Amino acid sequence: MEKGINKQAVAVGLAFFAALFGAGNLIFPSYMGLESGKVLIGFVMFIILDAVFSALGLVAESKRPEQKMSTLVRCGRPMFVFTTIMGQFIGFLCIVPRTCATCFEIGIKPLFPEIPTLAFSVVFFVLTFLLAVKPGKVVDIVGKYLTPALIILILIIVVKGLITPLGQIASEPQIDNLFAEGVIQGYQTTDAMGAPTLAIVYIVGCQAAGFKGEKALSKILVKGGIIACICMTVIYGGLFILGAQLSQEFTPDAITSTALVSVIVERLMGRIGLAIFALVVILACLTTSISSSSGGSQYWMMYSKDKVKYEFYVAAYCIVGIIMSIMGVNKILAIAGLFLSLCFPPFLVLIVLTLFTNKIKNDNVFIAGSYGALAFAIVQDFTPLGAMLPFSSLSLGWVIPAAICAVIGAFIPSKVCRDPVWAEKLGVEHTKGIA
Numbered sequence: 001m002e003k004g005i006n007k008q009a010v011a012v013g014l015a016f017f018a019a020l021f022g023a024g025n026l027i028f029p030s031y032m033g034l035e036s037g038k039v040l041i042g043f044v045m046f047i048i049l050d051a052v053f054s055a056l057g058l059v060a061e062s063k064r065p066e067q068k069m070s071t072l073v074r075c076g077r078p079m080f081v082f083t084t085i086m087g088q089f090i091g092f093l094c095i096v097p098r099t100c101a102t103c104f105e106i107g108i109k110p111l112f113p114e115i116p117t118l119a120f121s122v123v124f125f126v127l128t129f130l131l132a133v134k135p136g137k138v139v140d141i142v143g144k145y146l147t148p149a150l151i152i153l154i155l156i157i158v159v160k161g162l163i164t165p166l167g168q169i170a171s172e173p174q175i176d177n178l179f180a181e182g183v184i185q186g187y188q189t190t191d192a193m194g195a196p197t198l199a200i201v202y203i204v205g206c207q208a209a210g211f212k213g214e215k216a217l218s219k220i221l222v223k224g225g226i227i228a229c230i231c232m233t234v235i236y237g238g239l240f241i242l243g244a245q246l247s248q249e250f251t252p253d254a255i256t257s258t259a260l261v262s263v264i265v266e267r268l269m270g271r272i273g274l275a276i277f278a279l280v281v282i283l284a285c286l287t288t289s290i291s292s293s294s295g296g297s298q299y300w301m302m303y304s305k306d307k308v309k310y311e312f313y314v315a316a317y318c319i320v321g322i323i324m325s326i327m328g329v330n331k332i333l334a335i336a337g338l339f340l341s342l343c344f345p346p347f348l349v350l351i352v353l354t355l356f357t358n359k360i361k362n363d364n365v366f367i368a369g370s371y372g373a374l375a376f377a378i379v380q381d382f383t384p385l386g387a388m389l390p391f392s393s394l395s396l397g398w399v400i401p402a403a404i405c406a407v408i409g410a411f412i413p414s415k416v417c418r419d420p421v422w423a424e425k426l427g428v429e430h431t432k433g434i435a
Contacts, residue, residue: 008211009220012202013227018147019198020054020191021232022288024095024102026154026281027257027329028185029236033243034260035181035252037170042178042185043240049186051232053348055225057195060354061203062221064419071196071354074366074418079346082374086343087193088299094336095190096292096317097324100124103285105258105329107278110266121325125318127286132294132314146284151235153277158238160268161245170247180395187340188333193347242268258329293317338381345377345398346370353406363418364409372405373398 029046036042057071064070072080104120175181199221206220242264250260266274297313324332349369353360360366380386380397389397 005211005216005219006223008206008209009223010227012206012220012224013231015202016054016058016195016198016224016228017231018151020189020194020228021147021151021235022099022284024099024285024288025189025191026106026239026261027102028189029239030243030260030264031252031257032182032185033240033245034247034250034255035175036173036178036240037244037247039173039178042173042182043237045179045182046186047233047236049183049348050189050191051229051236053186053192053351054195054232055229056355057192057351058199058202058225058228059222060351060357061196061199062218063354063357070357070419071350074354074357074363075346075350075370076363076367076418079350079367079370079374083193083343083347083350084299086339087190088296090190090336090339090343091292091296092317092320093324094332094339096128096289096296097321097327098329098332098336099285099289099292100321100325101327101329101332102258103282104325105256106261107282107285110259110262111275111278117326117328118322121322124286124289124325125321128289128293128321129314129318131286132290132297132317133311146280146287150280150284153280154235154239157265157268157277158235158242161238161242161264164268166242166245166264166267168248169241169244174247174252177393180393183395184337184341187344188336190340192351193344195351256330289321293321341381341395342374342377345373345402349373349402349406357419360410361417362410362412362414363416364412364414365406366409368409368412369402369406373402376401 028050029043032043032046060071072083075083100121103124104117108115108120202221202224203217206217211217211220243260246260246263250263255263262274265277269277293314296317297310300313301308301310324335349372350366353366353369376389376398380389380392380395386392386397390400391397
């Protein structure tokens with residue numbers, strides 16, 4: 001049985017890694033390397049906020065595998081709605097357009113600089129619309145093989161860069177606050193926010209494979225999360241080193257994150273290698289755009305109770321995508337940062353608290369902790385008082401206030417419980433779902 005669990009855990013871990021790792025995230029670790037040189041604190045924070053918290057999101061869902069989205073269930077309806085809608089809004093306004101902009105800046109601009117951004121964006125989103133409305137098996141087939149191909153290409157590039165370095169790594173960083181930069185770039189990947197949803201897919205898959213016991217499912221998700229975290233750290237670590245190898249040649253002001261990736265690939269693999277890499281990136285970005293637009297459209301249909309047709313939502317994603325993508329990756333990231341700085345803190349708090357859901361009896365711990373994180377994230381980023389918060393210079397000014405709020409919540413009595421196990425133990429009403 002243990003052998004079967006380990007085999008399933010490897011499958012889940014690799015699938016989770018493949019789902020989170022996309023062409024859109026290529027730009028972050030290499031640019032972090034350029035900014036950091038030999039100083040690792042920024043990269044460490046990036047890995048914690050991205051790879052580690054993504055894995056923890058999977059582990060958190062393993063605590064109650066029979067309860068879907070247990071990470072968000074105990075925070076109550078308002079916070080559930082806020083985090084899910086904000087997540088979808090970020091996808092609508094930032095993530096989908098970013099795939100197109102990244103695709104253009106890495107895959108098209110270095111090879112065909114004469115092609116206008118607008119023309120490419122229109123073609124990209126027309127294809128997105130057509131394949132999202134009637135995807136058939138094309139997207140599944142393309143997605144199944146593209147991510148492994150992209151990973152293999154990156155591994156080849158990383159190994160080549162380690163054997164024949166691009167340059168000497170700078171001893172000193174090129175920016176002042178690497179810690180905060182690592183936190184912010186970790187937010188930008190948005191990987192941790194997708195972990196609970198993906199966990200549902202893996203739980204259903206494991207149950208279909210015959211693993212129905214809570215302990216078995218928990219073991220699989222925990223081990224799978226660790227495997228995915230290790231894979232992400234290795235790949236991102238390699239890209240970080242390649243970016244750092246150019247830290248004496250370029251400054252962050254002299255090159256964009258997307259241009260840096262193109263320079264790395266072309267210098268290591270030549271013009272033909274860049275063309276092959278660009279083709280894979282284009283197809284991978286298109287696949288991400290299709291799946292994100294389709295998934296987001298289905299979500300909004302659910303909230304509108306099917307009053308608006310699916311095609312309308314897909315078209316909205318594509319139109320907004322065209323408008324936003326021509327702004328370029330850097331401006332899209334700046335806009336995304338405003339939203340992510342609000343919705344990520346409560347989400348991270350809920351992941352951490354859900355890890356201890358077997359010990360936490362009172363739902364008000366989740367409610368107070370998540371609201372505290374949101375409130376003080378607003379204070380930190382949008383008011384002059386933010387500078388007074390502990391660790392605000394590290395972009396973590398919300399952490400201690402959220403912890404205090406969670407402790408206070410433990411002393412506020414609750415007549416209902418959204419966790420089925422604790423509801424039965426305490427003899428209180430079990431409120432199903434997110435009411």
